[in-house]
Amino acid sequence: MNFEFSDEQNLLRDQARGYLTDNCPPAVVRRVLEGDELYAEDLWKGIAEMGWTATVIPEEYGGLGLSYLELVVIAEELGRACAPVPFGSSVYLATEAILAAGSDAQKEEWLPKLAAGEAIGAFAYSEGGGQASAASLSTTVSGGKISGSKAVVADAEISQLMIVAAKADSGDGCSLYLVPVGDGVSCNHVNTLDPATNHADVTFDGAAAELLGAEGQGWGLLEKLLDRAAVLYAWEQLGGAESCLEMAKEYAMGRYAFGRPIASYQAIKHKLADMYVKNTLARSNAYYGAWALNTDSDDLALAAATARVGSTQAYYYASKENIQTHGGMGYTWEFDCQFYYRRSKVLAVAIGSESVWQDKLITASDQVAA
Amino acid sequence: MDFEDTAEETAFREEARAWLEANAPTEDELAGMDGMARAKFWQKRKADAGWACIRWPEEYGGRGATAIEQVILGQEESKVDTPDTGVFGIGQGMAAPTLMAYANDEDLKRFIPRLASGEDIWCQLFSEPAGGSDLAALRTKAERDGDDWIINGQKIWTSGAHYSDWGILVVRTDPNVPKHKGLTYFFLDMKSPGIEIKPIKQISGDANFNEVYFTDVRVPDSQRLGEIGQGWQVSLTTLMNERASIGGGGSGARFKTVKQLAETVELNGRPAIEDAGVRAKLADWYVQEAGLKHTISRTLSALSRGATPGPENSIGKLVGAKKSQDMASFAIDLLQQQGIVRDREQDEAFEALFQDTYMSVPGFRIAGGTDEIMANIIAERVLGLPQEPRMDKGIPFTEVPTGSGA
Numbered sequence: 067m068n069f070e071f072s073d074e075q076n077l078l079r080d081q082a083r084g085y086l087t088d089n090c091p092p093a094v095v096r097r098v099l100e101g102d103e104l105y106a107e108d109l110w111k112g113i114a115e116m117g118w119t120a121t122v123i124p125e126e127y128g129g130l131g132l133s134y135l136e137l138v139v140i141a142e143e144l145g146r147a148c149a150p151v152p153f154g155s156s157v158y159l160a161t162e163a164i165l166a167a168g169s170d171a172q173k174e175e176w177l178p179k180l181a182a183g184e185a186i187g188a189f190a191y192s193e194g195g196g197q198a199s200a201a202s203l204s205t206t207v208s209g210g211k212i213s214g215s216k217a218v219v220a221d222a223e224i225s226q227l228m229i230v231a232a233k234a235d236s237g238d239g240c241s242l243y244l245v246p247v248g249d250g251v252s253c254n255h256v257n258t259l260d261p262a263t264n265h266a267d268v269t270f271d272g273a274a275a276e277l278l279g280a281e282g283q284g285w286g287l288l289e290k291l292l293d294r295a296a297v298l299y300a301w302e303q304l305g306g307a308e309s310c311l312e313m314a315k316e317y318a319m320g321r322y323a324f325g326r327p328i329a330s331y332q333a334i335k336h337k338l339a340d341m342y343v344k345n346t347l348a349r350s351n352a353y354y355g356a357w358a359l360n361t362d363s364d365d366l367a368l369a370a371a372t373a374r375v376g377s378t379q380a381y382y383y384a385s386k387e388n389i390q391t392h393g394g395m396g397y398t399w400e401f402d403c404q405f406y407y408r409r410s411k412v413l414a415v416a417i418g419s420e421s422v423w424q425d426k427l428i429t430a431s432d433q434v435a436a
Numbered sequence: 437m438d439f440e441d442t443a444e445e446t447a448f449r450e451e452a453r454a455w456l457e458a459n460a461p462t463e464d465e466l467a468g469m470d471g472m473a474r475a476k477f478w479q480k481r482k483a484d485a486g487w488a489c490i491r492w493p494e495e496y497g498g499r500g501a502t503a504i505e506q507v508i509l510g511q512e513e514s515k516v517d518t519p520d521t522g523v524f525g526i527g528q529g530m531a532a533p534t535l536m537a538y539a540n541d542e543d544l545k546r547f548i549p550r551l552a553s554g555e556d557i558w559c560q561l562f563s564e565p566a567g568g569s570d571l572a573a574l575r576t577k578a579e580r581d582g583d584d585w586i587i588n589g590q591k592i593w594t595s596g597a598h599y600s601d602w603g604i605l606v607v608r609t610d611p612n613v614p615k616h617k618g619l620t621y622f623f624l625d626m627k628s629p630g631i632e633i634k635p636i637k638q639i640s641g642d643a644n645f646n647e648v649y650f651t652d653v654r655v656p657d658s659q660r661l662g663e664i665g666q667g668w669q670v671s672l673t674t675l676m677n678e679r680a681s682i683g684g685g686g687s688g689a690r691f692k693t694v695k696q697l698a699e700t701v702e703l704n705g706r707p708a709i710e711d712a713g714v715r716a717k718l719a720d721w722y723v724q725e726a727g728l729k730h731t732i733s734r735t736l737s738a739l740s741r742g743a744t745p746g747p748e749n750s751i752g753k754l755v756g757a758k759k760s761q762d763m764a765s766f767a768i769d770l771l772q773q774q775g776i777v778r779d780r781e782q783d784e785a786f787e788a789l790f791q792d793t794y795m796s797v798p799g800f801r802i803a804g805g806t807d808e809i810m811a812n813i814i815a816e817r818v819l820g821l822p823q824e825p826r827m828d829k830g831i832p833f834t835e836v837p838t839g840s841g842a
Contacts, residue, residue: 067445067504067740068438069733135437315819330822332808335815342814343751347727354730357437376723424719425712431695431722 069353075139082143085116090147092402098150099262099405104224106150113149114183119157123165127177134360138301138352145305145413148405150262152186152221154416158298160187163229163242163291167279172244176227188225190216190268191288197422198231200240200285205232205270207243211250212275215268220416222266223253229278230270237282243275250274260408292417293367296374297355303377303413304348310384310406311341314391321393334391341384348373348380368434371427378414378423385410439733441508442740448505452512455487460516472599474519479554489528489552492536496544497552503739523596527551527558531604531623534674538621538661547602559600559626561591561648562671566838568593569809571606571675572615572668573828573836576650578607578622585609585622585660587630587653593803597633597646600626604674605655606667608833615833619667624655640795688793689763691722693786694770700785701770708770717766724759728752750818754810757800764793 071079089112098106113119121137123129130136137157144153161180164172164187179185192198193205194217205214212232222228227246234241245251250273253266279287315338318329328334355373358366385406389396396403414420441449459481466474482488483497491506492498501509532551535544550556567573576589587607597603603626610618630653635643662670695718698709708714731752735745767790768775777783778791801807815821828836 067733067736068440068442069730069737070437070741072437315821319821326825327822330824332812332815332824335819335821336808336811338819338821339811339814342819343755346731346751347724347755350727350730350734351723353437353734354726357439360437371719372723372726375719376727379720379723421712421716424716427719427722428695428709428715431691 069357071135071139075135078136079139079143082116082118082140083146085112086143086147086149090149092148092405095148095150095262095402095405099260104264105152105221109149110151110183110186113144113151113153118153119161119183120181121157123161123177123181127173128181129177130181134297135356138298138356138359141298141301142305142308145302145307145409146309148262148306148309148409152188152224152264154295154299154302154413155189155221155225156180156183156185156187158295159189159291159417160225160227160229162294163187163189163278163287164244166291166294167242167287168244172276172278176244179226185226186221186224188219188222188228189291190219190222190228191231192219193217197418200231200238203231203233203240205230207232207234207241207275207277210274210276211272212243212245212270213272214270216270217267218256218258218265219253219268221264222268223255223264228268230275231284231288232275234282234284237280238285239282240284240288241281242278242284242287244278245270245273245275248273258412260412262405262408263412293370294359295417296370296423297352297359297366299413299416300348300352300355300370300373300377303381303410304345304352306406306409306413307341307345307348307377307381307384310381310388310403311338311345313403313406314338314341314384314388317392317396328391337387337391341380341387344376344380344383348376351376365434368427368430371423371430374423375420375427378420381406381410382414445504445508445740448501449508449512452487452509453515455485456512456516456518459485460518466519471520472523475521475523476554478519479521479524483549483553488554489532492532492548492552496536496548502742504736507736507739521554523557523599524551524554526560526595527556527602530560530674530677531558531602533677534604534621534661534670535623537673538670556601557596557599558623559594559597559603560674561594561597561603561605562674563593564590565592569806571671572619574606574608574619576605576607577611578609578620578655580609580657581654583657584654585657587624587650587655589650591648591650592636593645594633594648595645597626597648598635602626603648604661606671609664609667611833613665613832614830615828615836616668617665618833619671620664621661621667621670622655622659623661624653624659628653628655630654638799640792640799642796644799688760688797689767689790690760691718691725691763693789694718694721694763694767697767697770697786697790703770714770721759721763724755728755750810750814753800753804754807754814757797758807760793761797761801764790764797768794 090109094106094109117130118140120129121132122134125131164176176185180187225247227244230243230245231240232243250271252269256265256267258265318334319327321328351373355369358369389403389407392401392403395401461478479488486499489498490501490509493500528551532548535547562571564574564576566575576591578585578587603624605622605624606619608618609620630651632649634647636645636647637643698714699707701708703711735749738745778788780788816823
């Protein structure tokens with residue numbers, strides 16, 4: 067039994083944590099949250115130079131050719147730092163889409179740029195409130211031109227290419243398209259719960275769109291991509307949840323009430339123990355998700371949904387109870403607890419909410435002999 | 437990252453499997469024996485061949501095996517139909533490690549091989565009516581009389597007292613010092629005059645535990661483990677091993693069985709499994725169940741490379757017992773009025789699993805450390821949070837406040 071990260075992967079974790087401690091302290095998150103920047107461009111360039119955006123891209127396309135076990139280590143550290151960069155959209159989704167379904171020409175054109183962080187990718191499928199489905203799509207492609215609109219697309223405004231789900235006449239009623247951001251693509255910034263992240267409504271008005279993958283089989287491909295991304299998001303969410311536990315613990319040890327640290331009251335101790343339990347279960351499920359992703363296991367759909375639900379719940383609990391542990395100060399703009407409370411919800415709905423993944427989990431469990 | 441054995445582990449697994457397959461008792465061999473006799477028969481056969489208590493040193497009947505080899509042997513034995521040897525758990529898992537740490541050579545030679553072979557069964561006499569979670573509040577007293585000690589008082593929640601040959605016992609030898617300093621640890625013959633054992637009937641209807649009354653019971657001083665007044669430290673050795681052996685947690689209702697039920701009963705005119713609320717609850721329990729399973733894999737990985745497992749192991753009982761209770765409760769709800777029927781013969785599909793679980797889990801949530809104590813352990817030993825201030829520190833035991841329950 068060797069259900070652990072290797073020494074090299076643990077070393078990578080230390081390096082990533084050190085880099086983000088130096089280059090993504092809370093002041094950087096706050097700068098983007100409070101200012102006009104759409105994302106921390108300096109940090110993005112830095113992590114691209116570190117090779118993080120190139121992690122799983124094969125060497126022939128300018129990548130490092132490492133495994134998903136390295137990528138999840140980085141994802142956790144980015145979550146821990148609440149990093150205001152488009153890593154999820156570009157690496158977990160757009161890069162994965164091209165790796166999974168891109169033609170040789172598409173790979174040659176985009177993967178080196180994505181690897182170098184010169185291009186940022188966005189992933190657009192939802193068109194409004196409620197759960198997206200192939201049947202409800204109104205975005206269409208005709209003669210290589212895309213028309214329609216997508217709602218609240220993460221990192222659309224800062225992207226150079228988008229992967230877009232649009233209506234197909236045949237198959238499952240959906241195809242995926244690669245849309246370079248240019249003429250016929252317009253973004254309208256939207257204000258969200260987390261101004262340290264970037265979101266926009268996107269309108270396509272006859273922009274050039276290339277088919278990505280087989281025509282009419284886009285929804286099946288999209289579901290597979292979401293399963294893969296779910297594991298990676300789960301690690302980022304876990305990192306955030308761990309940060310919340312550490313913050314809450316540190317504050318509770320130093321804060322005194324009625325003559326003693328609030329960390330000595332069972333009401334607080336049991337709250338933090340609950341955080342630890344949820345985080346530990348989420349971590350173990352995230353391990354299994356990472357293993358399933360890395361080995362392309364038949365268990366991937368179930369493992370991904372399990373990791374995703376566990377991490378979503380752990381991050382929500384830790385981020386809200388971190389504020390609670392801090393008392394009134396936790397609710398102030400001045401304190402950093404808000405970063406995690408905001409981010410936990412943005413990540414929770416990024417690729418389908420908790421209830422969507424709970425449903426997928428049960429569906430996936432039908433296919434796996436338990 | 438993988439789930440594979442190392443080469444050494446593969447070799448050990450094959451050796452263990454081969455021996456188990458060749459030596460598992462047949463029904464003919466076990467004919468006419470009750471559960472206890474079957475357990476003793478199988479344990480003796482394992483011990484004679486060096487397959488009992490394999491982590492113990494060879495001189496005590498073990499083979500100096502590693503922790504991961506012990507796990508592998510357990511995994512392989514679970515695949516073969518063999519008698520349940522759970523009655524030896526307390527003796528082998530808790531008494532033996534304490535004896536090995538504190539007993540003299542002569543006693544070790546006398547007792548440890550008989551523990552390994554299942555010839556002797558041991559019980560643990562710790563909890564008292566006035567001392568459960570707060571074990572050191574115990575009051576059973578021992579007074580010196582020449583080379584003996586005279587024991588008077590009462591123990592409670594003693595598993596297997598009625599069939600045990602020996603017991604490990606912690607008692608108060610000095611009530612005039614602070615409570616943790618006045619305790620002393622002994623082992624004693626359960627057939628000693630003055631011991632009276634009464635089974636406790638539980639809400640499940642079973643009687644797994646006993647009250648044990650001591651009236652002028654004589655124990656020789658030679659059966660003391662550790663120094664006079666050192667009983668608390670000796671107890672901690674035992675309790676550390678209790679958590680290690682109970683750590684798995686959570687039997688009874690599981691995801692697979694409750695999902696199976698949800699596929700067969702209806703809710704709002706269609707199979708309950710199609711209901712979003714049912715799916716969400718089941719998914720949450722799956723997350724917990726899978727999380728515990730993969731946590732165990734992480735623990736085994738640490739054992740496999742010879743490291744001590746991390747504190748993540750302490751969550752098993754805390755999560756498992758509550759989950760099992762909630763799942764049983766939910767399964768009964770799914771059955772509606774039919775769910776309250778508790779009759780193994782009438783319930784062909786599940787043999788009253790949900791009802792039995794519902795009635796047994798309240799005990800799991802208390803035994804071996806209540807949910808609240810487990811949460812304190814996580815908070816204090818894993819997260820390093822401070823203890824609550826206490827009213828019983830630095831004052832003689834006789835001056836510690838007590839309530840009406842004492």
